[in-house]
Amino acid sequence: MNHIILELINLRKVFGGVVAVNALDLTVQKNTITSIIGPNGAGKTTVFNLITGSIRPTGGSIEFFGKQMQANHAYIAAGMGIARTFQNAQVFPDMTVLENIMVGRHLKSSSGLIRSSLIPPFFRREEKEIKTEAMKRLSFVGLDEHADKPAGSLPLGYQRMLEIARALAMEPKLLLLDEPASGLNTRETFAMGELIGRIKKMNITVMLVEHDMELVMDISDKVAVVNFGSRIAEGTPAEVQLNPDVIAAYLGE
Amino acid sequence: MGWKNYMGMLVLFLMVAAAPLIIRNDYYLGVLVFAALNCLACIGLCLLMGYAGQISLGHAAFIGIGAYASGYMTVRLGLSPWTAMAAGIFLSAGVALIVGIPALRLKGHYLAMATLGFGSILHIVAVAAIDITGGPGGLNNIPAISLFGIALNTDTRFFYFSWAIVLIGLYFGFNLIHSRVGRGLRALHGSEDAAGSLGINTASYKIQIFVLSSVYASISGSLYAYYINYIDPGPFSVMHSVLLVTMVAVGGLHKIWGAVFGAVLLTLLPEFLSSFSEYFQVIGIEYKPDYDTLIYGLILLIIMLFLPEGLFGGFGDAIHALQGKMKRLREARE
Numbered sequence: 001m002n003h004i005i006l007e008l009i010n011l012r013k014v015f016g017g018v019v020a021v022n023a024l025d026l027t028v029q030k031n032t033i034t035s036i037i038g039p040n041g042a043g044k045t046t047v048f049n050l051i052t053g054s055i056r057p058t059g060g061s062i063e064f065f066g067k068q069m070q071a072n073h074a075y076i077a078a079g080m081g082i083a084r085t086f087q088n089a090q091v092f093p094d095m096t097v098l099e100n101i102m103v104g105r106h107l108k109s110s111s112g113l114i115r116s117s118l119i120p121p122f123f124r125r126e127e128k129e130i131k132t133e134a135m136k137r138l139s140f141v142g143l144d145e146h147a148d149k150p151a152g153s154l155p156l157g158y159q160r161m162l163e164i165a166r167a168l169a170m171e172p173k174l175l176l177l178d179e180p181a182s183g184l185n186t187r188e189t190f191a192m193g194e195l196i197g198r199i200k201k202m203n204i205t206v207m208l209v210e211h212d213m214e215l216v217m218d219i220s221d222k223v224a225v226v227n228f229g230s231r232i233a234e235g236t237p238a239e240v241q242l243n244p245d246v247i248a249a250y251l252g253e
Numbered sequence: 254m255g256w257k258n259y260m261g262m263l264v265l266f267l268m269v270a271a272a273p274l275i276i277r278n279d280y281y282l283g284v285l286v287f288a289a290l291n292c293l294a295c296i297g298l299c300l301l302m303g304y305a306g307q308i309s310l311g312h313a314a315f316i317g318i319g320a321y322a323s324g325y326m327t328v329r330l331g332l333s334p335w336t337a338m339a340a341g342i343f344l345s346a347g348v349a350l351i352v353g354i355p356a357l358r359l360k361g362h363y364l365a366m367a368t369l370g371f372g373s374i375l376h377i378v379a380v381a382a383i384d385i386t387g388g389p390g391g392l393n394n395i396p397a398i399s400l401f402g403i404a405l406n407t408d409t410r411f412f413y414f415s416w417a418i419v420l421i422g423l424y425f426g427f428n429l430i431h432s433r434v435g436r437g438l439r440a441l442h443g444s445e446d447a448a449g450s451l452g453i454n455t456a457s458y459k460i461q462i463f464v465l466s467s468v469y470a471s472i473s474g475s476l477y478a479y480y481i482n483y484i485d486p487g488p489f490s491v492m493h494s495v496l497l498v499t500m501v502a503v504g505g506l507h508k509i510w511g512a513v514f515g516a517v518l519l520t521l522l523p524e525f526l527s528s529f530s531e532y533f534q535v536i537g538i539e540y541k542p543d544y545d546t547l548i549y550g551l552i553l554l555i556i557m558l559f560l561p562e563g564l565f566g567g568f569g570d571a572i573h574a575l576q577g578k579m580k581r582l583r584e585a586r587e
Contacts, residue, residue: 052450074449084450092443094507095436103440107452109433113461116432117425120259130433163447170451 003030005065005174005205006051012059013046013229020046022229023060028174028207028222033200035208035216037240038226039249044209045087047226048176051207052084053077064174079107083172087179087209089159091166093152097143100151100162101134104169108133137165141195157188164195174205181212193219217241225249258427261510262420269416279408286408286480288520289415290473291500292513296422297469299501299512304430305462306442307357311368312497314375315467317489318345319474324392324484325385334398338475345471349464357459364463372491379486391485398479411480418476419513422469426509429465438462503556505563514565522549 006028013021020043028034036044049055051062053071062069064080071077092100109126121127138144141161146154151162160180167175177196181189193215200206200219210216216223217237225233225246233243240246276282294316301307322341326332332340356367379386386392397406398414405411429435441448441455449455478484496519504515526545556564 054446054449073454074446075452075454078450078452086447086450090444090447092440092447094443095439099436099439103436103448103453104451106433106437111433113429113434113465116434117429117465120424120428121431124432127432166451 004028005030006207007063008047008051008060009063010060011047011050011057011062013043013050013055014058020229021050021057024226024229024231026224026231026234028205030205031200031203032221033196033206033208033219034222034224035210035220036224036226037210037213037216038232042226043229044226045178046229048084048178048207048209051077051176052082078170081170081173082176083167083170083174084176085160085163085167085178085180087182089156089163091151091154091159091162093150095151096148097151097154097162098131098134098138098147101137101166101169102130104137104166105130105133107170134169137169140168140198141165156183157185157191160184160192161195164199168199168202168204172204174207175199176207176209178209179211180208181210181215189215258431258509262423262427265416265423265513266420269413269420273409273412282408282412284521284524286412286415288517289412289419290477290480291497291516291520292419293415293422293473293476294470294497295500295504295512295516296419296426296509297466297473298497299504299506299509300426300429300438300469301462301466302498302501303506303508303511304435304442305438305459307459307463308362308365308498309368309463309466310365310491310494310498311352311370311372311375312466312470313489313491313493314368314372315345315349315470316474316477316493317375317379317486318348319471320478320484320489321379321386321392321474322471323475323478324395327396328392328394334396334475334479338398338472338479341471341475342468345467346464349467350460353460353463357463358456364459368494369491372494376486376490379489386486389485391483392478393483395478395482395484397482398476405479415476415480418472422472423509423513430509434458434461499553503553503563505565507562508565511563511565515563518564522552 004027008024008026011021011024024047036047038044046055050057052074053069053076054074056072064082069077069080071080092103109130111124111126138147141164143158143161143165146158151159154162164177164180180196181192184192189212196206196208196219208216208220220237223235223237223240224231225240225243227249232245232249233240272285273282294312298309298312301309319338319341322344323334323337326337326340327334352367352371353364356363380389382388397404399405400414403410405414437448437453437458440451441453441458445455500515500519501512502515503519504513505511523545526548
């Protein structure tokens with residue numbers, strides 16, 4: 001049961017003279033929610049960027065399903081089944097909400113430049129399928145009534161939901177959520193927690209970077225605490241909360 | 254969404270079909286042929302600028318490649334115009350790959366700089382490589398292209414032919430934007446990081462669309478050569494590239510229709526304004542005022558100031574606002 005889906009081994013990333021991630025070890029079990037918490041600037045987003053291949057590690061390795069990842073572009077990691085959202089919700093503002101999610105079906109469809117320009121959209125079966133699948137994800141996050149609005153006009157809370165729907169359209173194996181609740185009010189945060197719970201039930205493994213401790217402790221199966229790029233504690237939410245190192249890091253001792 | 258564009262094409266088709274029946278003047282038809290050629294280049298440029306968010310300041314060079322490939326291969330090598338045009342397409346696509354690959358792998362507007370330099374170089378080559386291009390003297394006696402055995406050597410025939418090609422170009426363009434690839438392009442315009450995270454190979458897509466837009470330009474250039482049967486380096490300068498970008502921007506970057514609108518408008522406008530540059534005499538002193546340039550500039554300035562989304566986008570917004578106002582009025586009455 002406790003199948004390991006992702007393993008970070010002695011991972012290290014240096015930007016110029018700054019060590020962003022230092023000898024980080026972390027394992028993520030299948031169908032769990034693993035959270036990474038830590039003070040600002042602890043290197044949490046850098047870890048996500050390393051996993052998704054947008055930056056290359058300085059040292060160490062990342063193993064996904066037991067295979068070492070060599071992705072040096074984000075799209076390669078996406079092709080392996082790793083989806084993500086961004087700290088500053090990056091929707092495509094000029095496209096409609098539905099079109100945003102349809103972009104998420106990119107890897108599940110195949111027509112290229114030439115085929116796309118030769119055949120009009122209403123004669124392409126693929127196009128219909130993309131739309132149907134996108135509608136499913138739209139309903140999943142409950143944005144049905146906003147389908148035809150430009151994504152940029154949505155309030156932040158909905159934009160975050162949309163980003164998740166878009167990532168889910170990829171049918172990923174692993175979903176990385178970078179501060180999905182930041183900027184949300186209490187009610188929206190509750191809805192977000194509930195949504196992440198439902199994603200877990202779809203057999204998608206979730207990794208979470210989040211500052212809202214209530215949310216993290218509520219939904220996580222495992223919590224890793226990172227400070228100055230190194231892991232200082234790891235365990236269930238209850239274990240981590242009692243760890244003296246964690247308390248020290250958060251109180252700034 | 255999609256249907257509107259195809260309906261628009263039908264309307265354009267009817268307008269094109271009717272135009273020579275109303276405009277019975279070869280000169281004006283000729284102007285409309287140039288409008289069509291600019292349209293074609295602008296549709297390609299719009300796919301690149303408006304959808305993929307990349308700027309090319311060297312598109313006139315691709316028009317030039319098409320024109321010179323057609324001119325050289327028909328006049329000097331005696332190939333058929335269609336073969337020469339196809340060769341021009343492959344040449345343009347190849348050159349676009351060479352220029353595009355290094356420039357488009359980087360984020361940001363490196364393509365604008367690379368194409369600007371490339372456009373200048375190619376213009377110099379066109380002037381200097383006298384053995385191939387004929388230098389400033391140009392290439393003469395380029396044959397007319399023929400379709401189904403009919404030589405397209407009158408203004409009316411070429412008018413229909415050039416606008417038919419524009420319609421085909423539009424058809425490909427609309428199919429493309431309402432597809433997986435088109436959405437991918439718009440996505441990378443919106444956020445390159447997010448597009449990459451969804452599995453879109455952003456560098457490859459940018460290169461593909463740049464090559465496609467160079468093909469549009471190349472066809473436009475070939476048609477130009479077959480229409481006026483003579484080419485010299487003049488029309489393929491960097492200034493023409495800038496004019497093409499202006500056409501797309503004036504029409505409205507984010508809509509292909511904007512490119513069509515902008516290209517037609519900025520081709521016709523100087524013709525309408527030319528009456529402002531006629532000689533006139535006041536108390537015995539002769540004037541040759543270039544008021545047309547002044548008014549032209551003023552119109553561009555006003556469009557960009559008040560309709561930053563371009564004429565097409567601007568009209569759309571205005572109609573939208575009007576509809577909203579009508580709705581509110583109706584609600585207020587009830």
